[in-house]
Amino acid sequence: MGGHARRTPLYEEHVALGARMVDFAGWEMPVQYSGIIEEHMAVRSTAGIFDVSHMGEFRVFGFEAKAALQHIFTNDLDRIDGLGTALYTVMCDEDGGIIDDLIVYHTGELEYLIVVNAANRETDWAWITGHLPETVEAVDESDRTALIAVQGPEALRIVGELAGGSWTPPARFAVVEAALGSIPVLLARTGYTGEDGVEVFCHESQAATVWRLLLSFPEVVPCGLGARDTLRLEMGYPLYGSDMDRETDPIVAGLGWVVPKVKTGFIGAEAIARVREVGPTRKLVGITVSEGVPRHGYPVLHGGVEVGKVASGTFSPTLGHGIATAYVPVGLAAPDTGLEIGIRRKVVPAVVTRPPFVKTTSLTAQGS
Amino acid sequence: MYPKDLKYDREHEWVRLDGDIATIGISDFAQDQLGEVVYVDLPSVGDAVSTGDSFGEVESVKSVSELFSPLSGEVIEVNSALDDAPEAVNDDCYGDGWMIRVKVDNLSEVDALMDADDYEAFLAEEA
Numbered sequence: 001m002g003g004h005a006r007r008t009p010l011y012e013e014h015v016a017l018g019a020r021m022v023d024f025a026g027w028e029m030p031v032q033y034s035g036i037i038e039e040h041m042a043v044r045s046t047a048g049i050f051d052v053s054h055m056g057e058f059r060v061f062g063f064e065a066k067a068a069l070q071h072i073f074t075n076d077l078d079r080i081d082g083l084g085t086a087l088y089t090v091m092c093d094e095d096g097g098i099i100d101d102l103i104v105y106h107t108g109e110l111e112y113l114i115v116v117n118a119a120n121r122e123t124d125w126a127w128i129t130g131h132l133p134e135t136v137e138a139v140d141e142s143d144r145t146a147l148i149a150v151q152g153p154e155a156l157r158i159v160g161e162l163a164g165g166s167w168t169p170p171a172r173f174a175v176v177e178a179a180l181g182s183i184p185v186l187l188a189r190t191g192y193t194g195e196d197g198v199e200v201f202c203h204e205s206q207a208a209t210v211w212r213l214l215l216s217f218p219e220v221v222p223c224g225l226g227a228r229d230t231l232r233l234e235m236g237y238p239l240y241g242s243d244m245d246r247e248t249d250p251i252v253a254g255l256g257w258v259v260p261k262v263k264t265g266f267i268g269a270e271a272i273a274r275v276r277e278v279g280p281t282r283k284l285v286g287i288t289v290s291e292g293v294p295r296h297g298y299p300v301l302h303g304g305v306e307v308g309k310v311a312s313g314t315f316s317p318t319l320g321h322g323i324a325t326a327y328v329p330v331g332l333a334a335p336d337t338g339l340e341i342g343i344r345r346k347v348v349p350a351v352v353t354r355p356p357f358v359k360t361t362s363l364t365a366q367g368s
Numbered sequence: 369m370y371p372k373d374l375k376y377d378r379e380h381e382w383v384r385l386d387g388d389i390a391t392i393g394i395s396d397f398a399q400d401q402l403g404e405v406v407y408v409d410l411p412s413v414g415d416a417v418s419t420g421d422s423f424g425e426v427e428s429v430k431s432v433s434e435l436f437s438p439l440s441g442e443v444i445e446v447n448s449a450l451d452d453a454p455e456a457v458n459d460d461c462y463g464d465g466w467m468i469r470v471k472v473d474n475l476s477e478v479d480a481l482m483d484a485d486d487y488e489a490f491l492a493e494e495a
Contacts, residue, residue, distance in 0.1 A: 031430065032403060032430075035403055035404045036403055036404060036428075036429040036430060037404045037406075037429060038404070226403070226429060226430055230429060291407070292407060292427070293406065293407065293427055293429075293432070295432075314429060315406045315407075315427075315429050317429070344425070344432070
């Protein structure tokens with residue numbers, strides 16, 4: 001990625017907080033402030049905030065908006081007929097290759113808000129607008145939209161105190177208008193950590209004010225992309241570019257649940273139906289190791305023979321050992337299957353483990 | 369941050385010399401760059417280490433780094449406490465976070481290492 005790195009409206013805040021900045025998909029982003037493990041544990045125990053303003057936001061509206069997006073997305077928008085509800089989905093090319101995974105929010109009458117990965121923003125915009133009929137309008141809101149994730153067992157209480165008075169949190173995967181202080185925001189009860197919480201959308205000019213309001217609570221810890229990655233992997237949430245890409249289809253990626261079997265007529269439907277019929281030859285599985293840290297690209301072995309590569313890998317701060325995902329032959333995908341991972345000079349034993357790796361969080365505690 | 373009684377190399381290890389016994393660890397700069405250390409892989413007692421060669425690895429959540437020996441000699445002790453408490457490398461890099469003790473082959477090698485002032489100047493140059 002050439003050219004200079006882009007900065008979110010919170011760049012100055014990160015630098016002032018002493019964050020270590022790294023390049024991520026062409027963005028200068030905080031990877032950590034106090035330390036990845038410390039930030040990770042804060043989200044699991046109290047609350048953390050993440051600047052995810054680098055993500056893309058597209059607004060799509062018009063009488064044919066739903067029909068057009070039904071054609072582009074694999075998941076079924078009938079599931080979010082109610083205003084203020086959200087849906088996780090992927091969009092695929094004609095061969096079933098995953099272009100991106102995203103969340104689509106039904107934000108208004110005849111209107112949807114789509115939140116996409118930063119690395120895919122341009123590709124996604126071209127793909128979506130290239131498949132919209134003339135009757136449907138799309139606006140790229142990314143540059144003027146800031147996004148702050150507030151995650152952890154205390155997140156809703158904190159946001160509630162800022163929203164004031166009679167505010168009640170939206171349901172899981174719902175989105176509502178609110179005011180934090182006096183700043184108009186959209187609050188979505190979504191996240192990428194496995195903890196309860198919200199993601200706060202606001203105008204980029206207000207981002208620093210919202211960020212500081214949240215940090216005015218002493219229990220709120222600023223968190224970087226490092227903790228975001230360890231938190232999401234503990235839950236087994238896939239990451240585009242590591243766990244899936246244009247070469248993988250939703251079935252092999254374990255995302256069959258976002259491709260309803262009864263849905264037809266969307267891009268990639270025939271290719272995905274064929275994979276379903278024949279059955280995938282590989283599968284994305286969770287893996288745990290007792291020593292070392294598995295990382296992206298490390299070989300996965302069975303009886304000393306390479307059978308795949310680590311897709312995502314990290315050290316789990318909650319569990320205190322290495323965790324990973326990998327594509328392996330379906331015959332080796334059953335939980336408790338013994339494998340090995342080549343961690344540089346060593347080959348360490350590994351066990352197929354059904355995600356989530358961390359079973360109990362503030363989300364599971366409420367049974368959602 | 370960089371004790372005056374220690375010597376340093378360009379790979380950010382430190383050396384504390386006591387007779388011909390060198391205690392070796394990584395500098396405050398190195399531990400800060402790594403972030404929270406989760407594994408330390410060290411050689412065994414009796415292994416030979418050579419100047420500039422890898423004697424182990426130190427791993428954080430985000431990255432892994434080779435440890436390079438600042439001196440040649442024989443490993444006479446390893447800090448096995450780091451197996452259970454690798455965070456000592458962050459919390460006390462010049463104390464409890466030490467890594468190996470080496471019986472040095474050739475003490476004149478120490479002259480090639482930097483003192484604290486030189487090391488700080490080296491860090492300023494690198495930055």
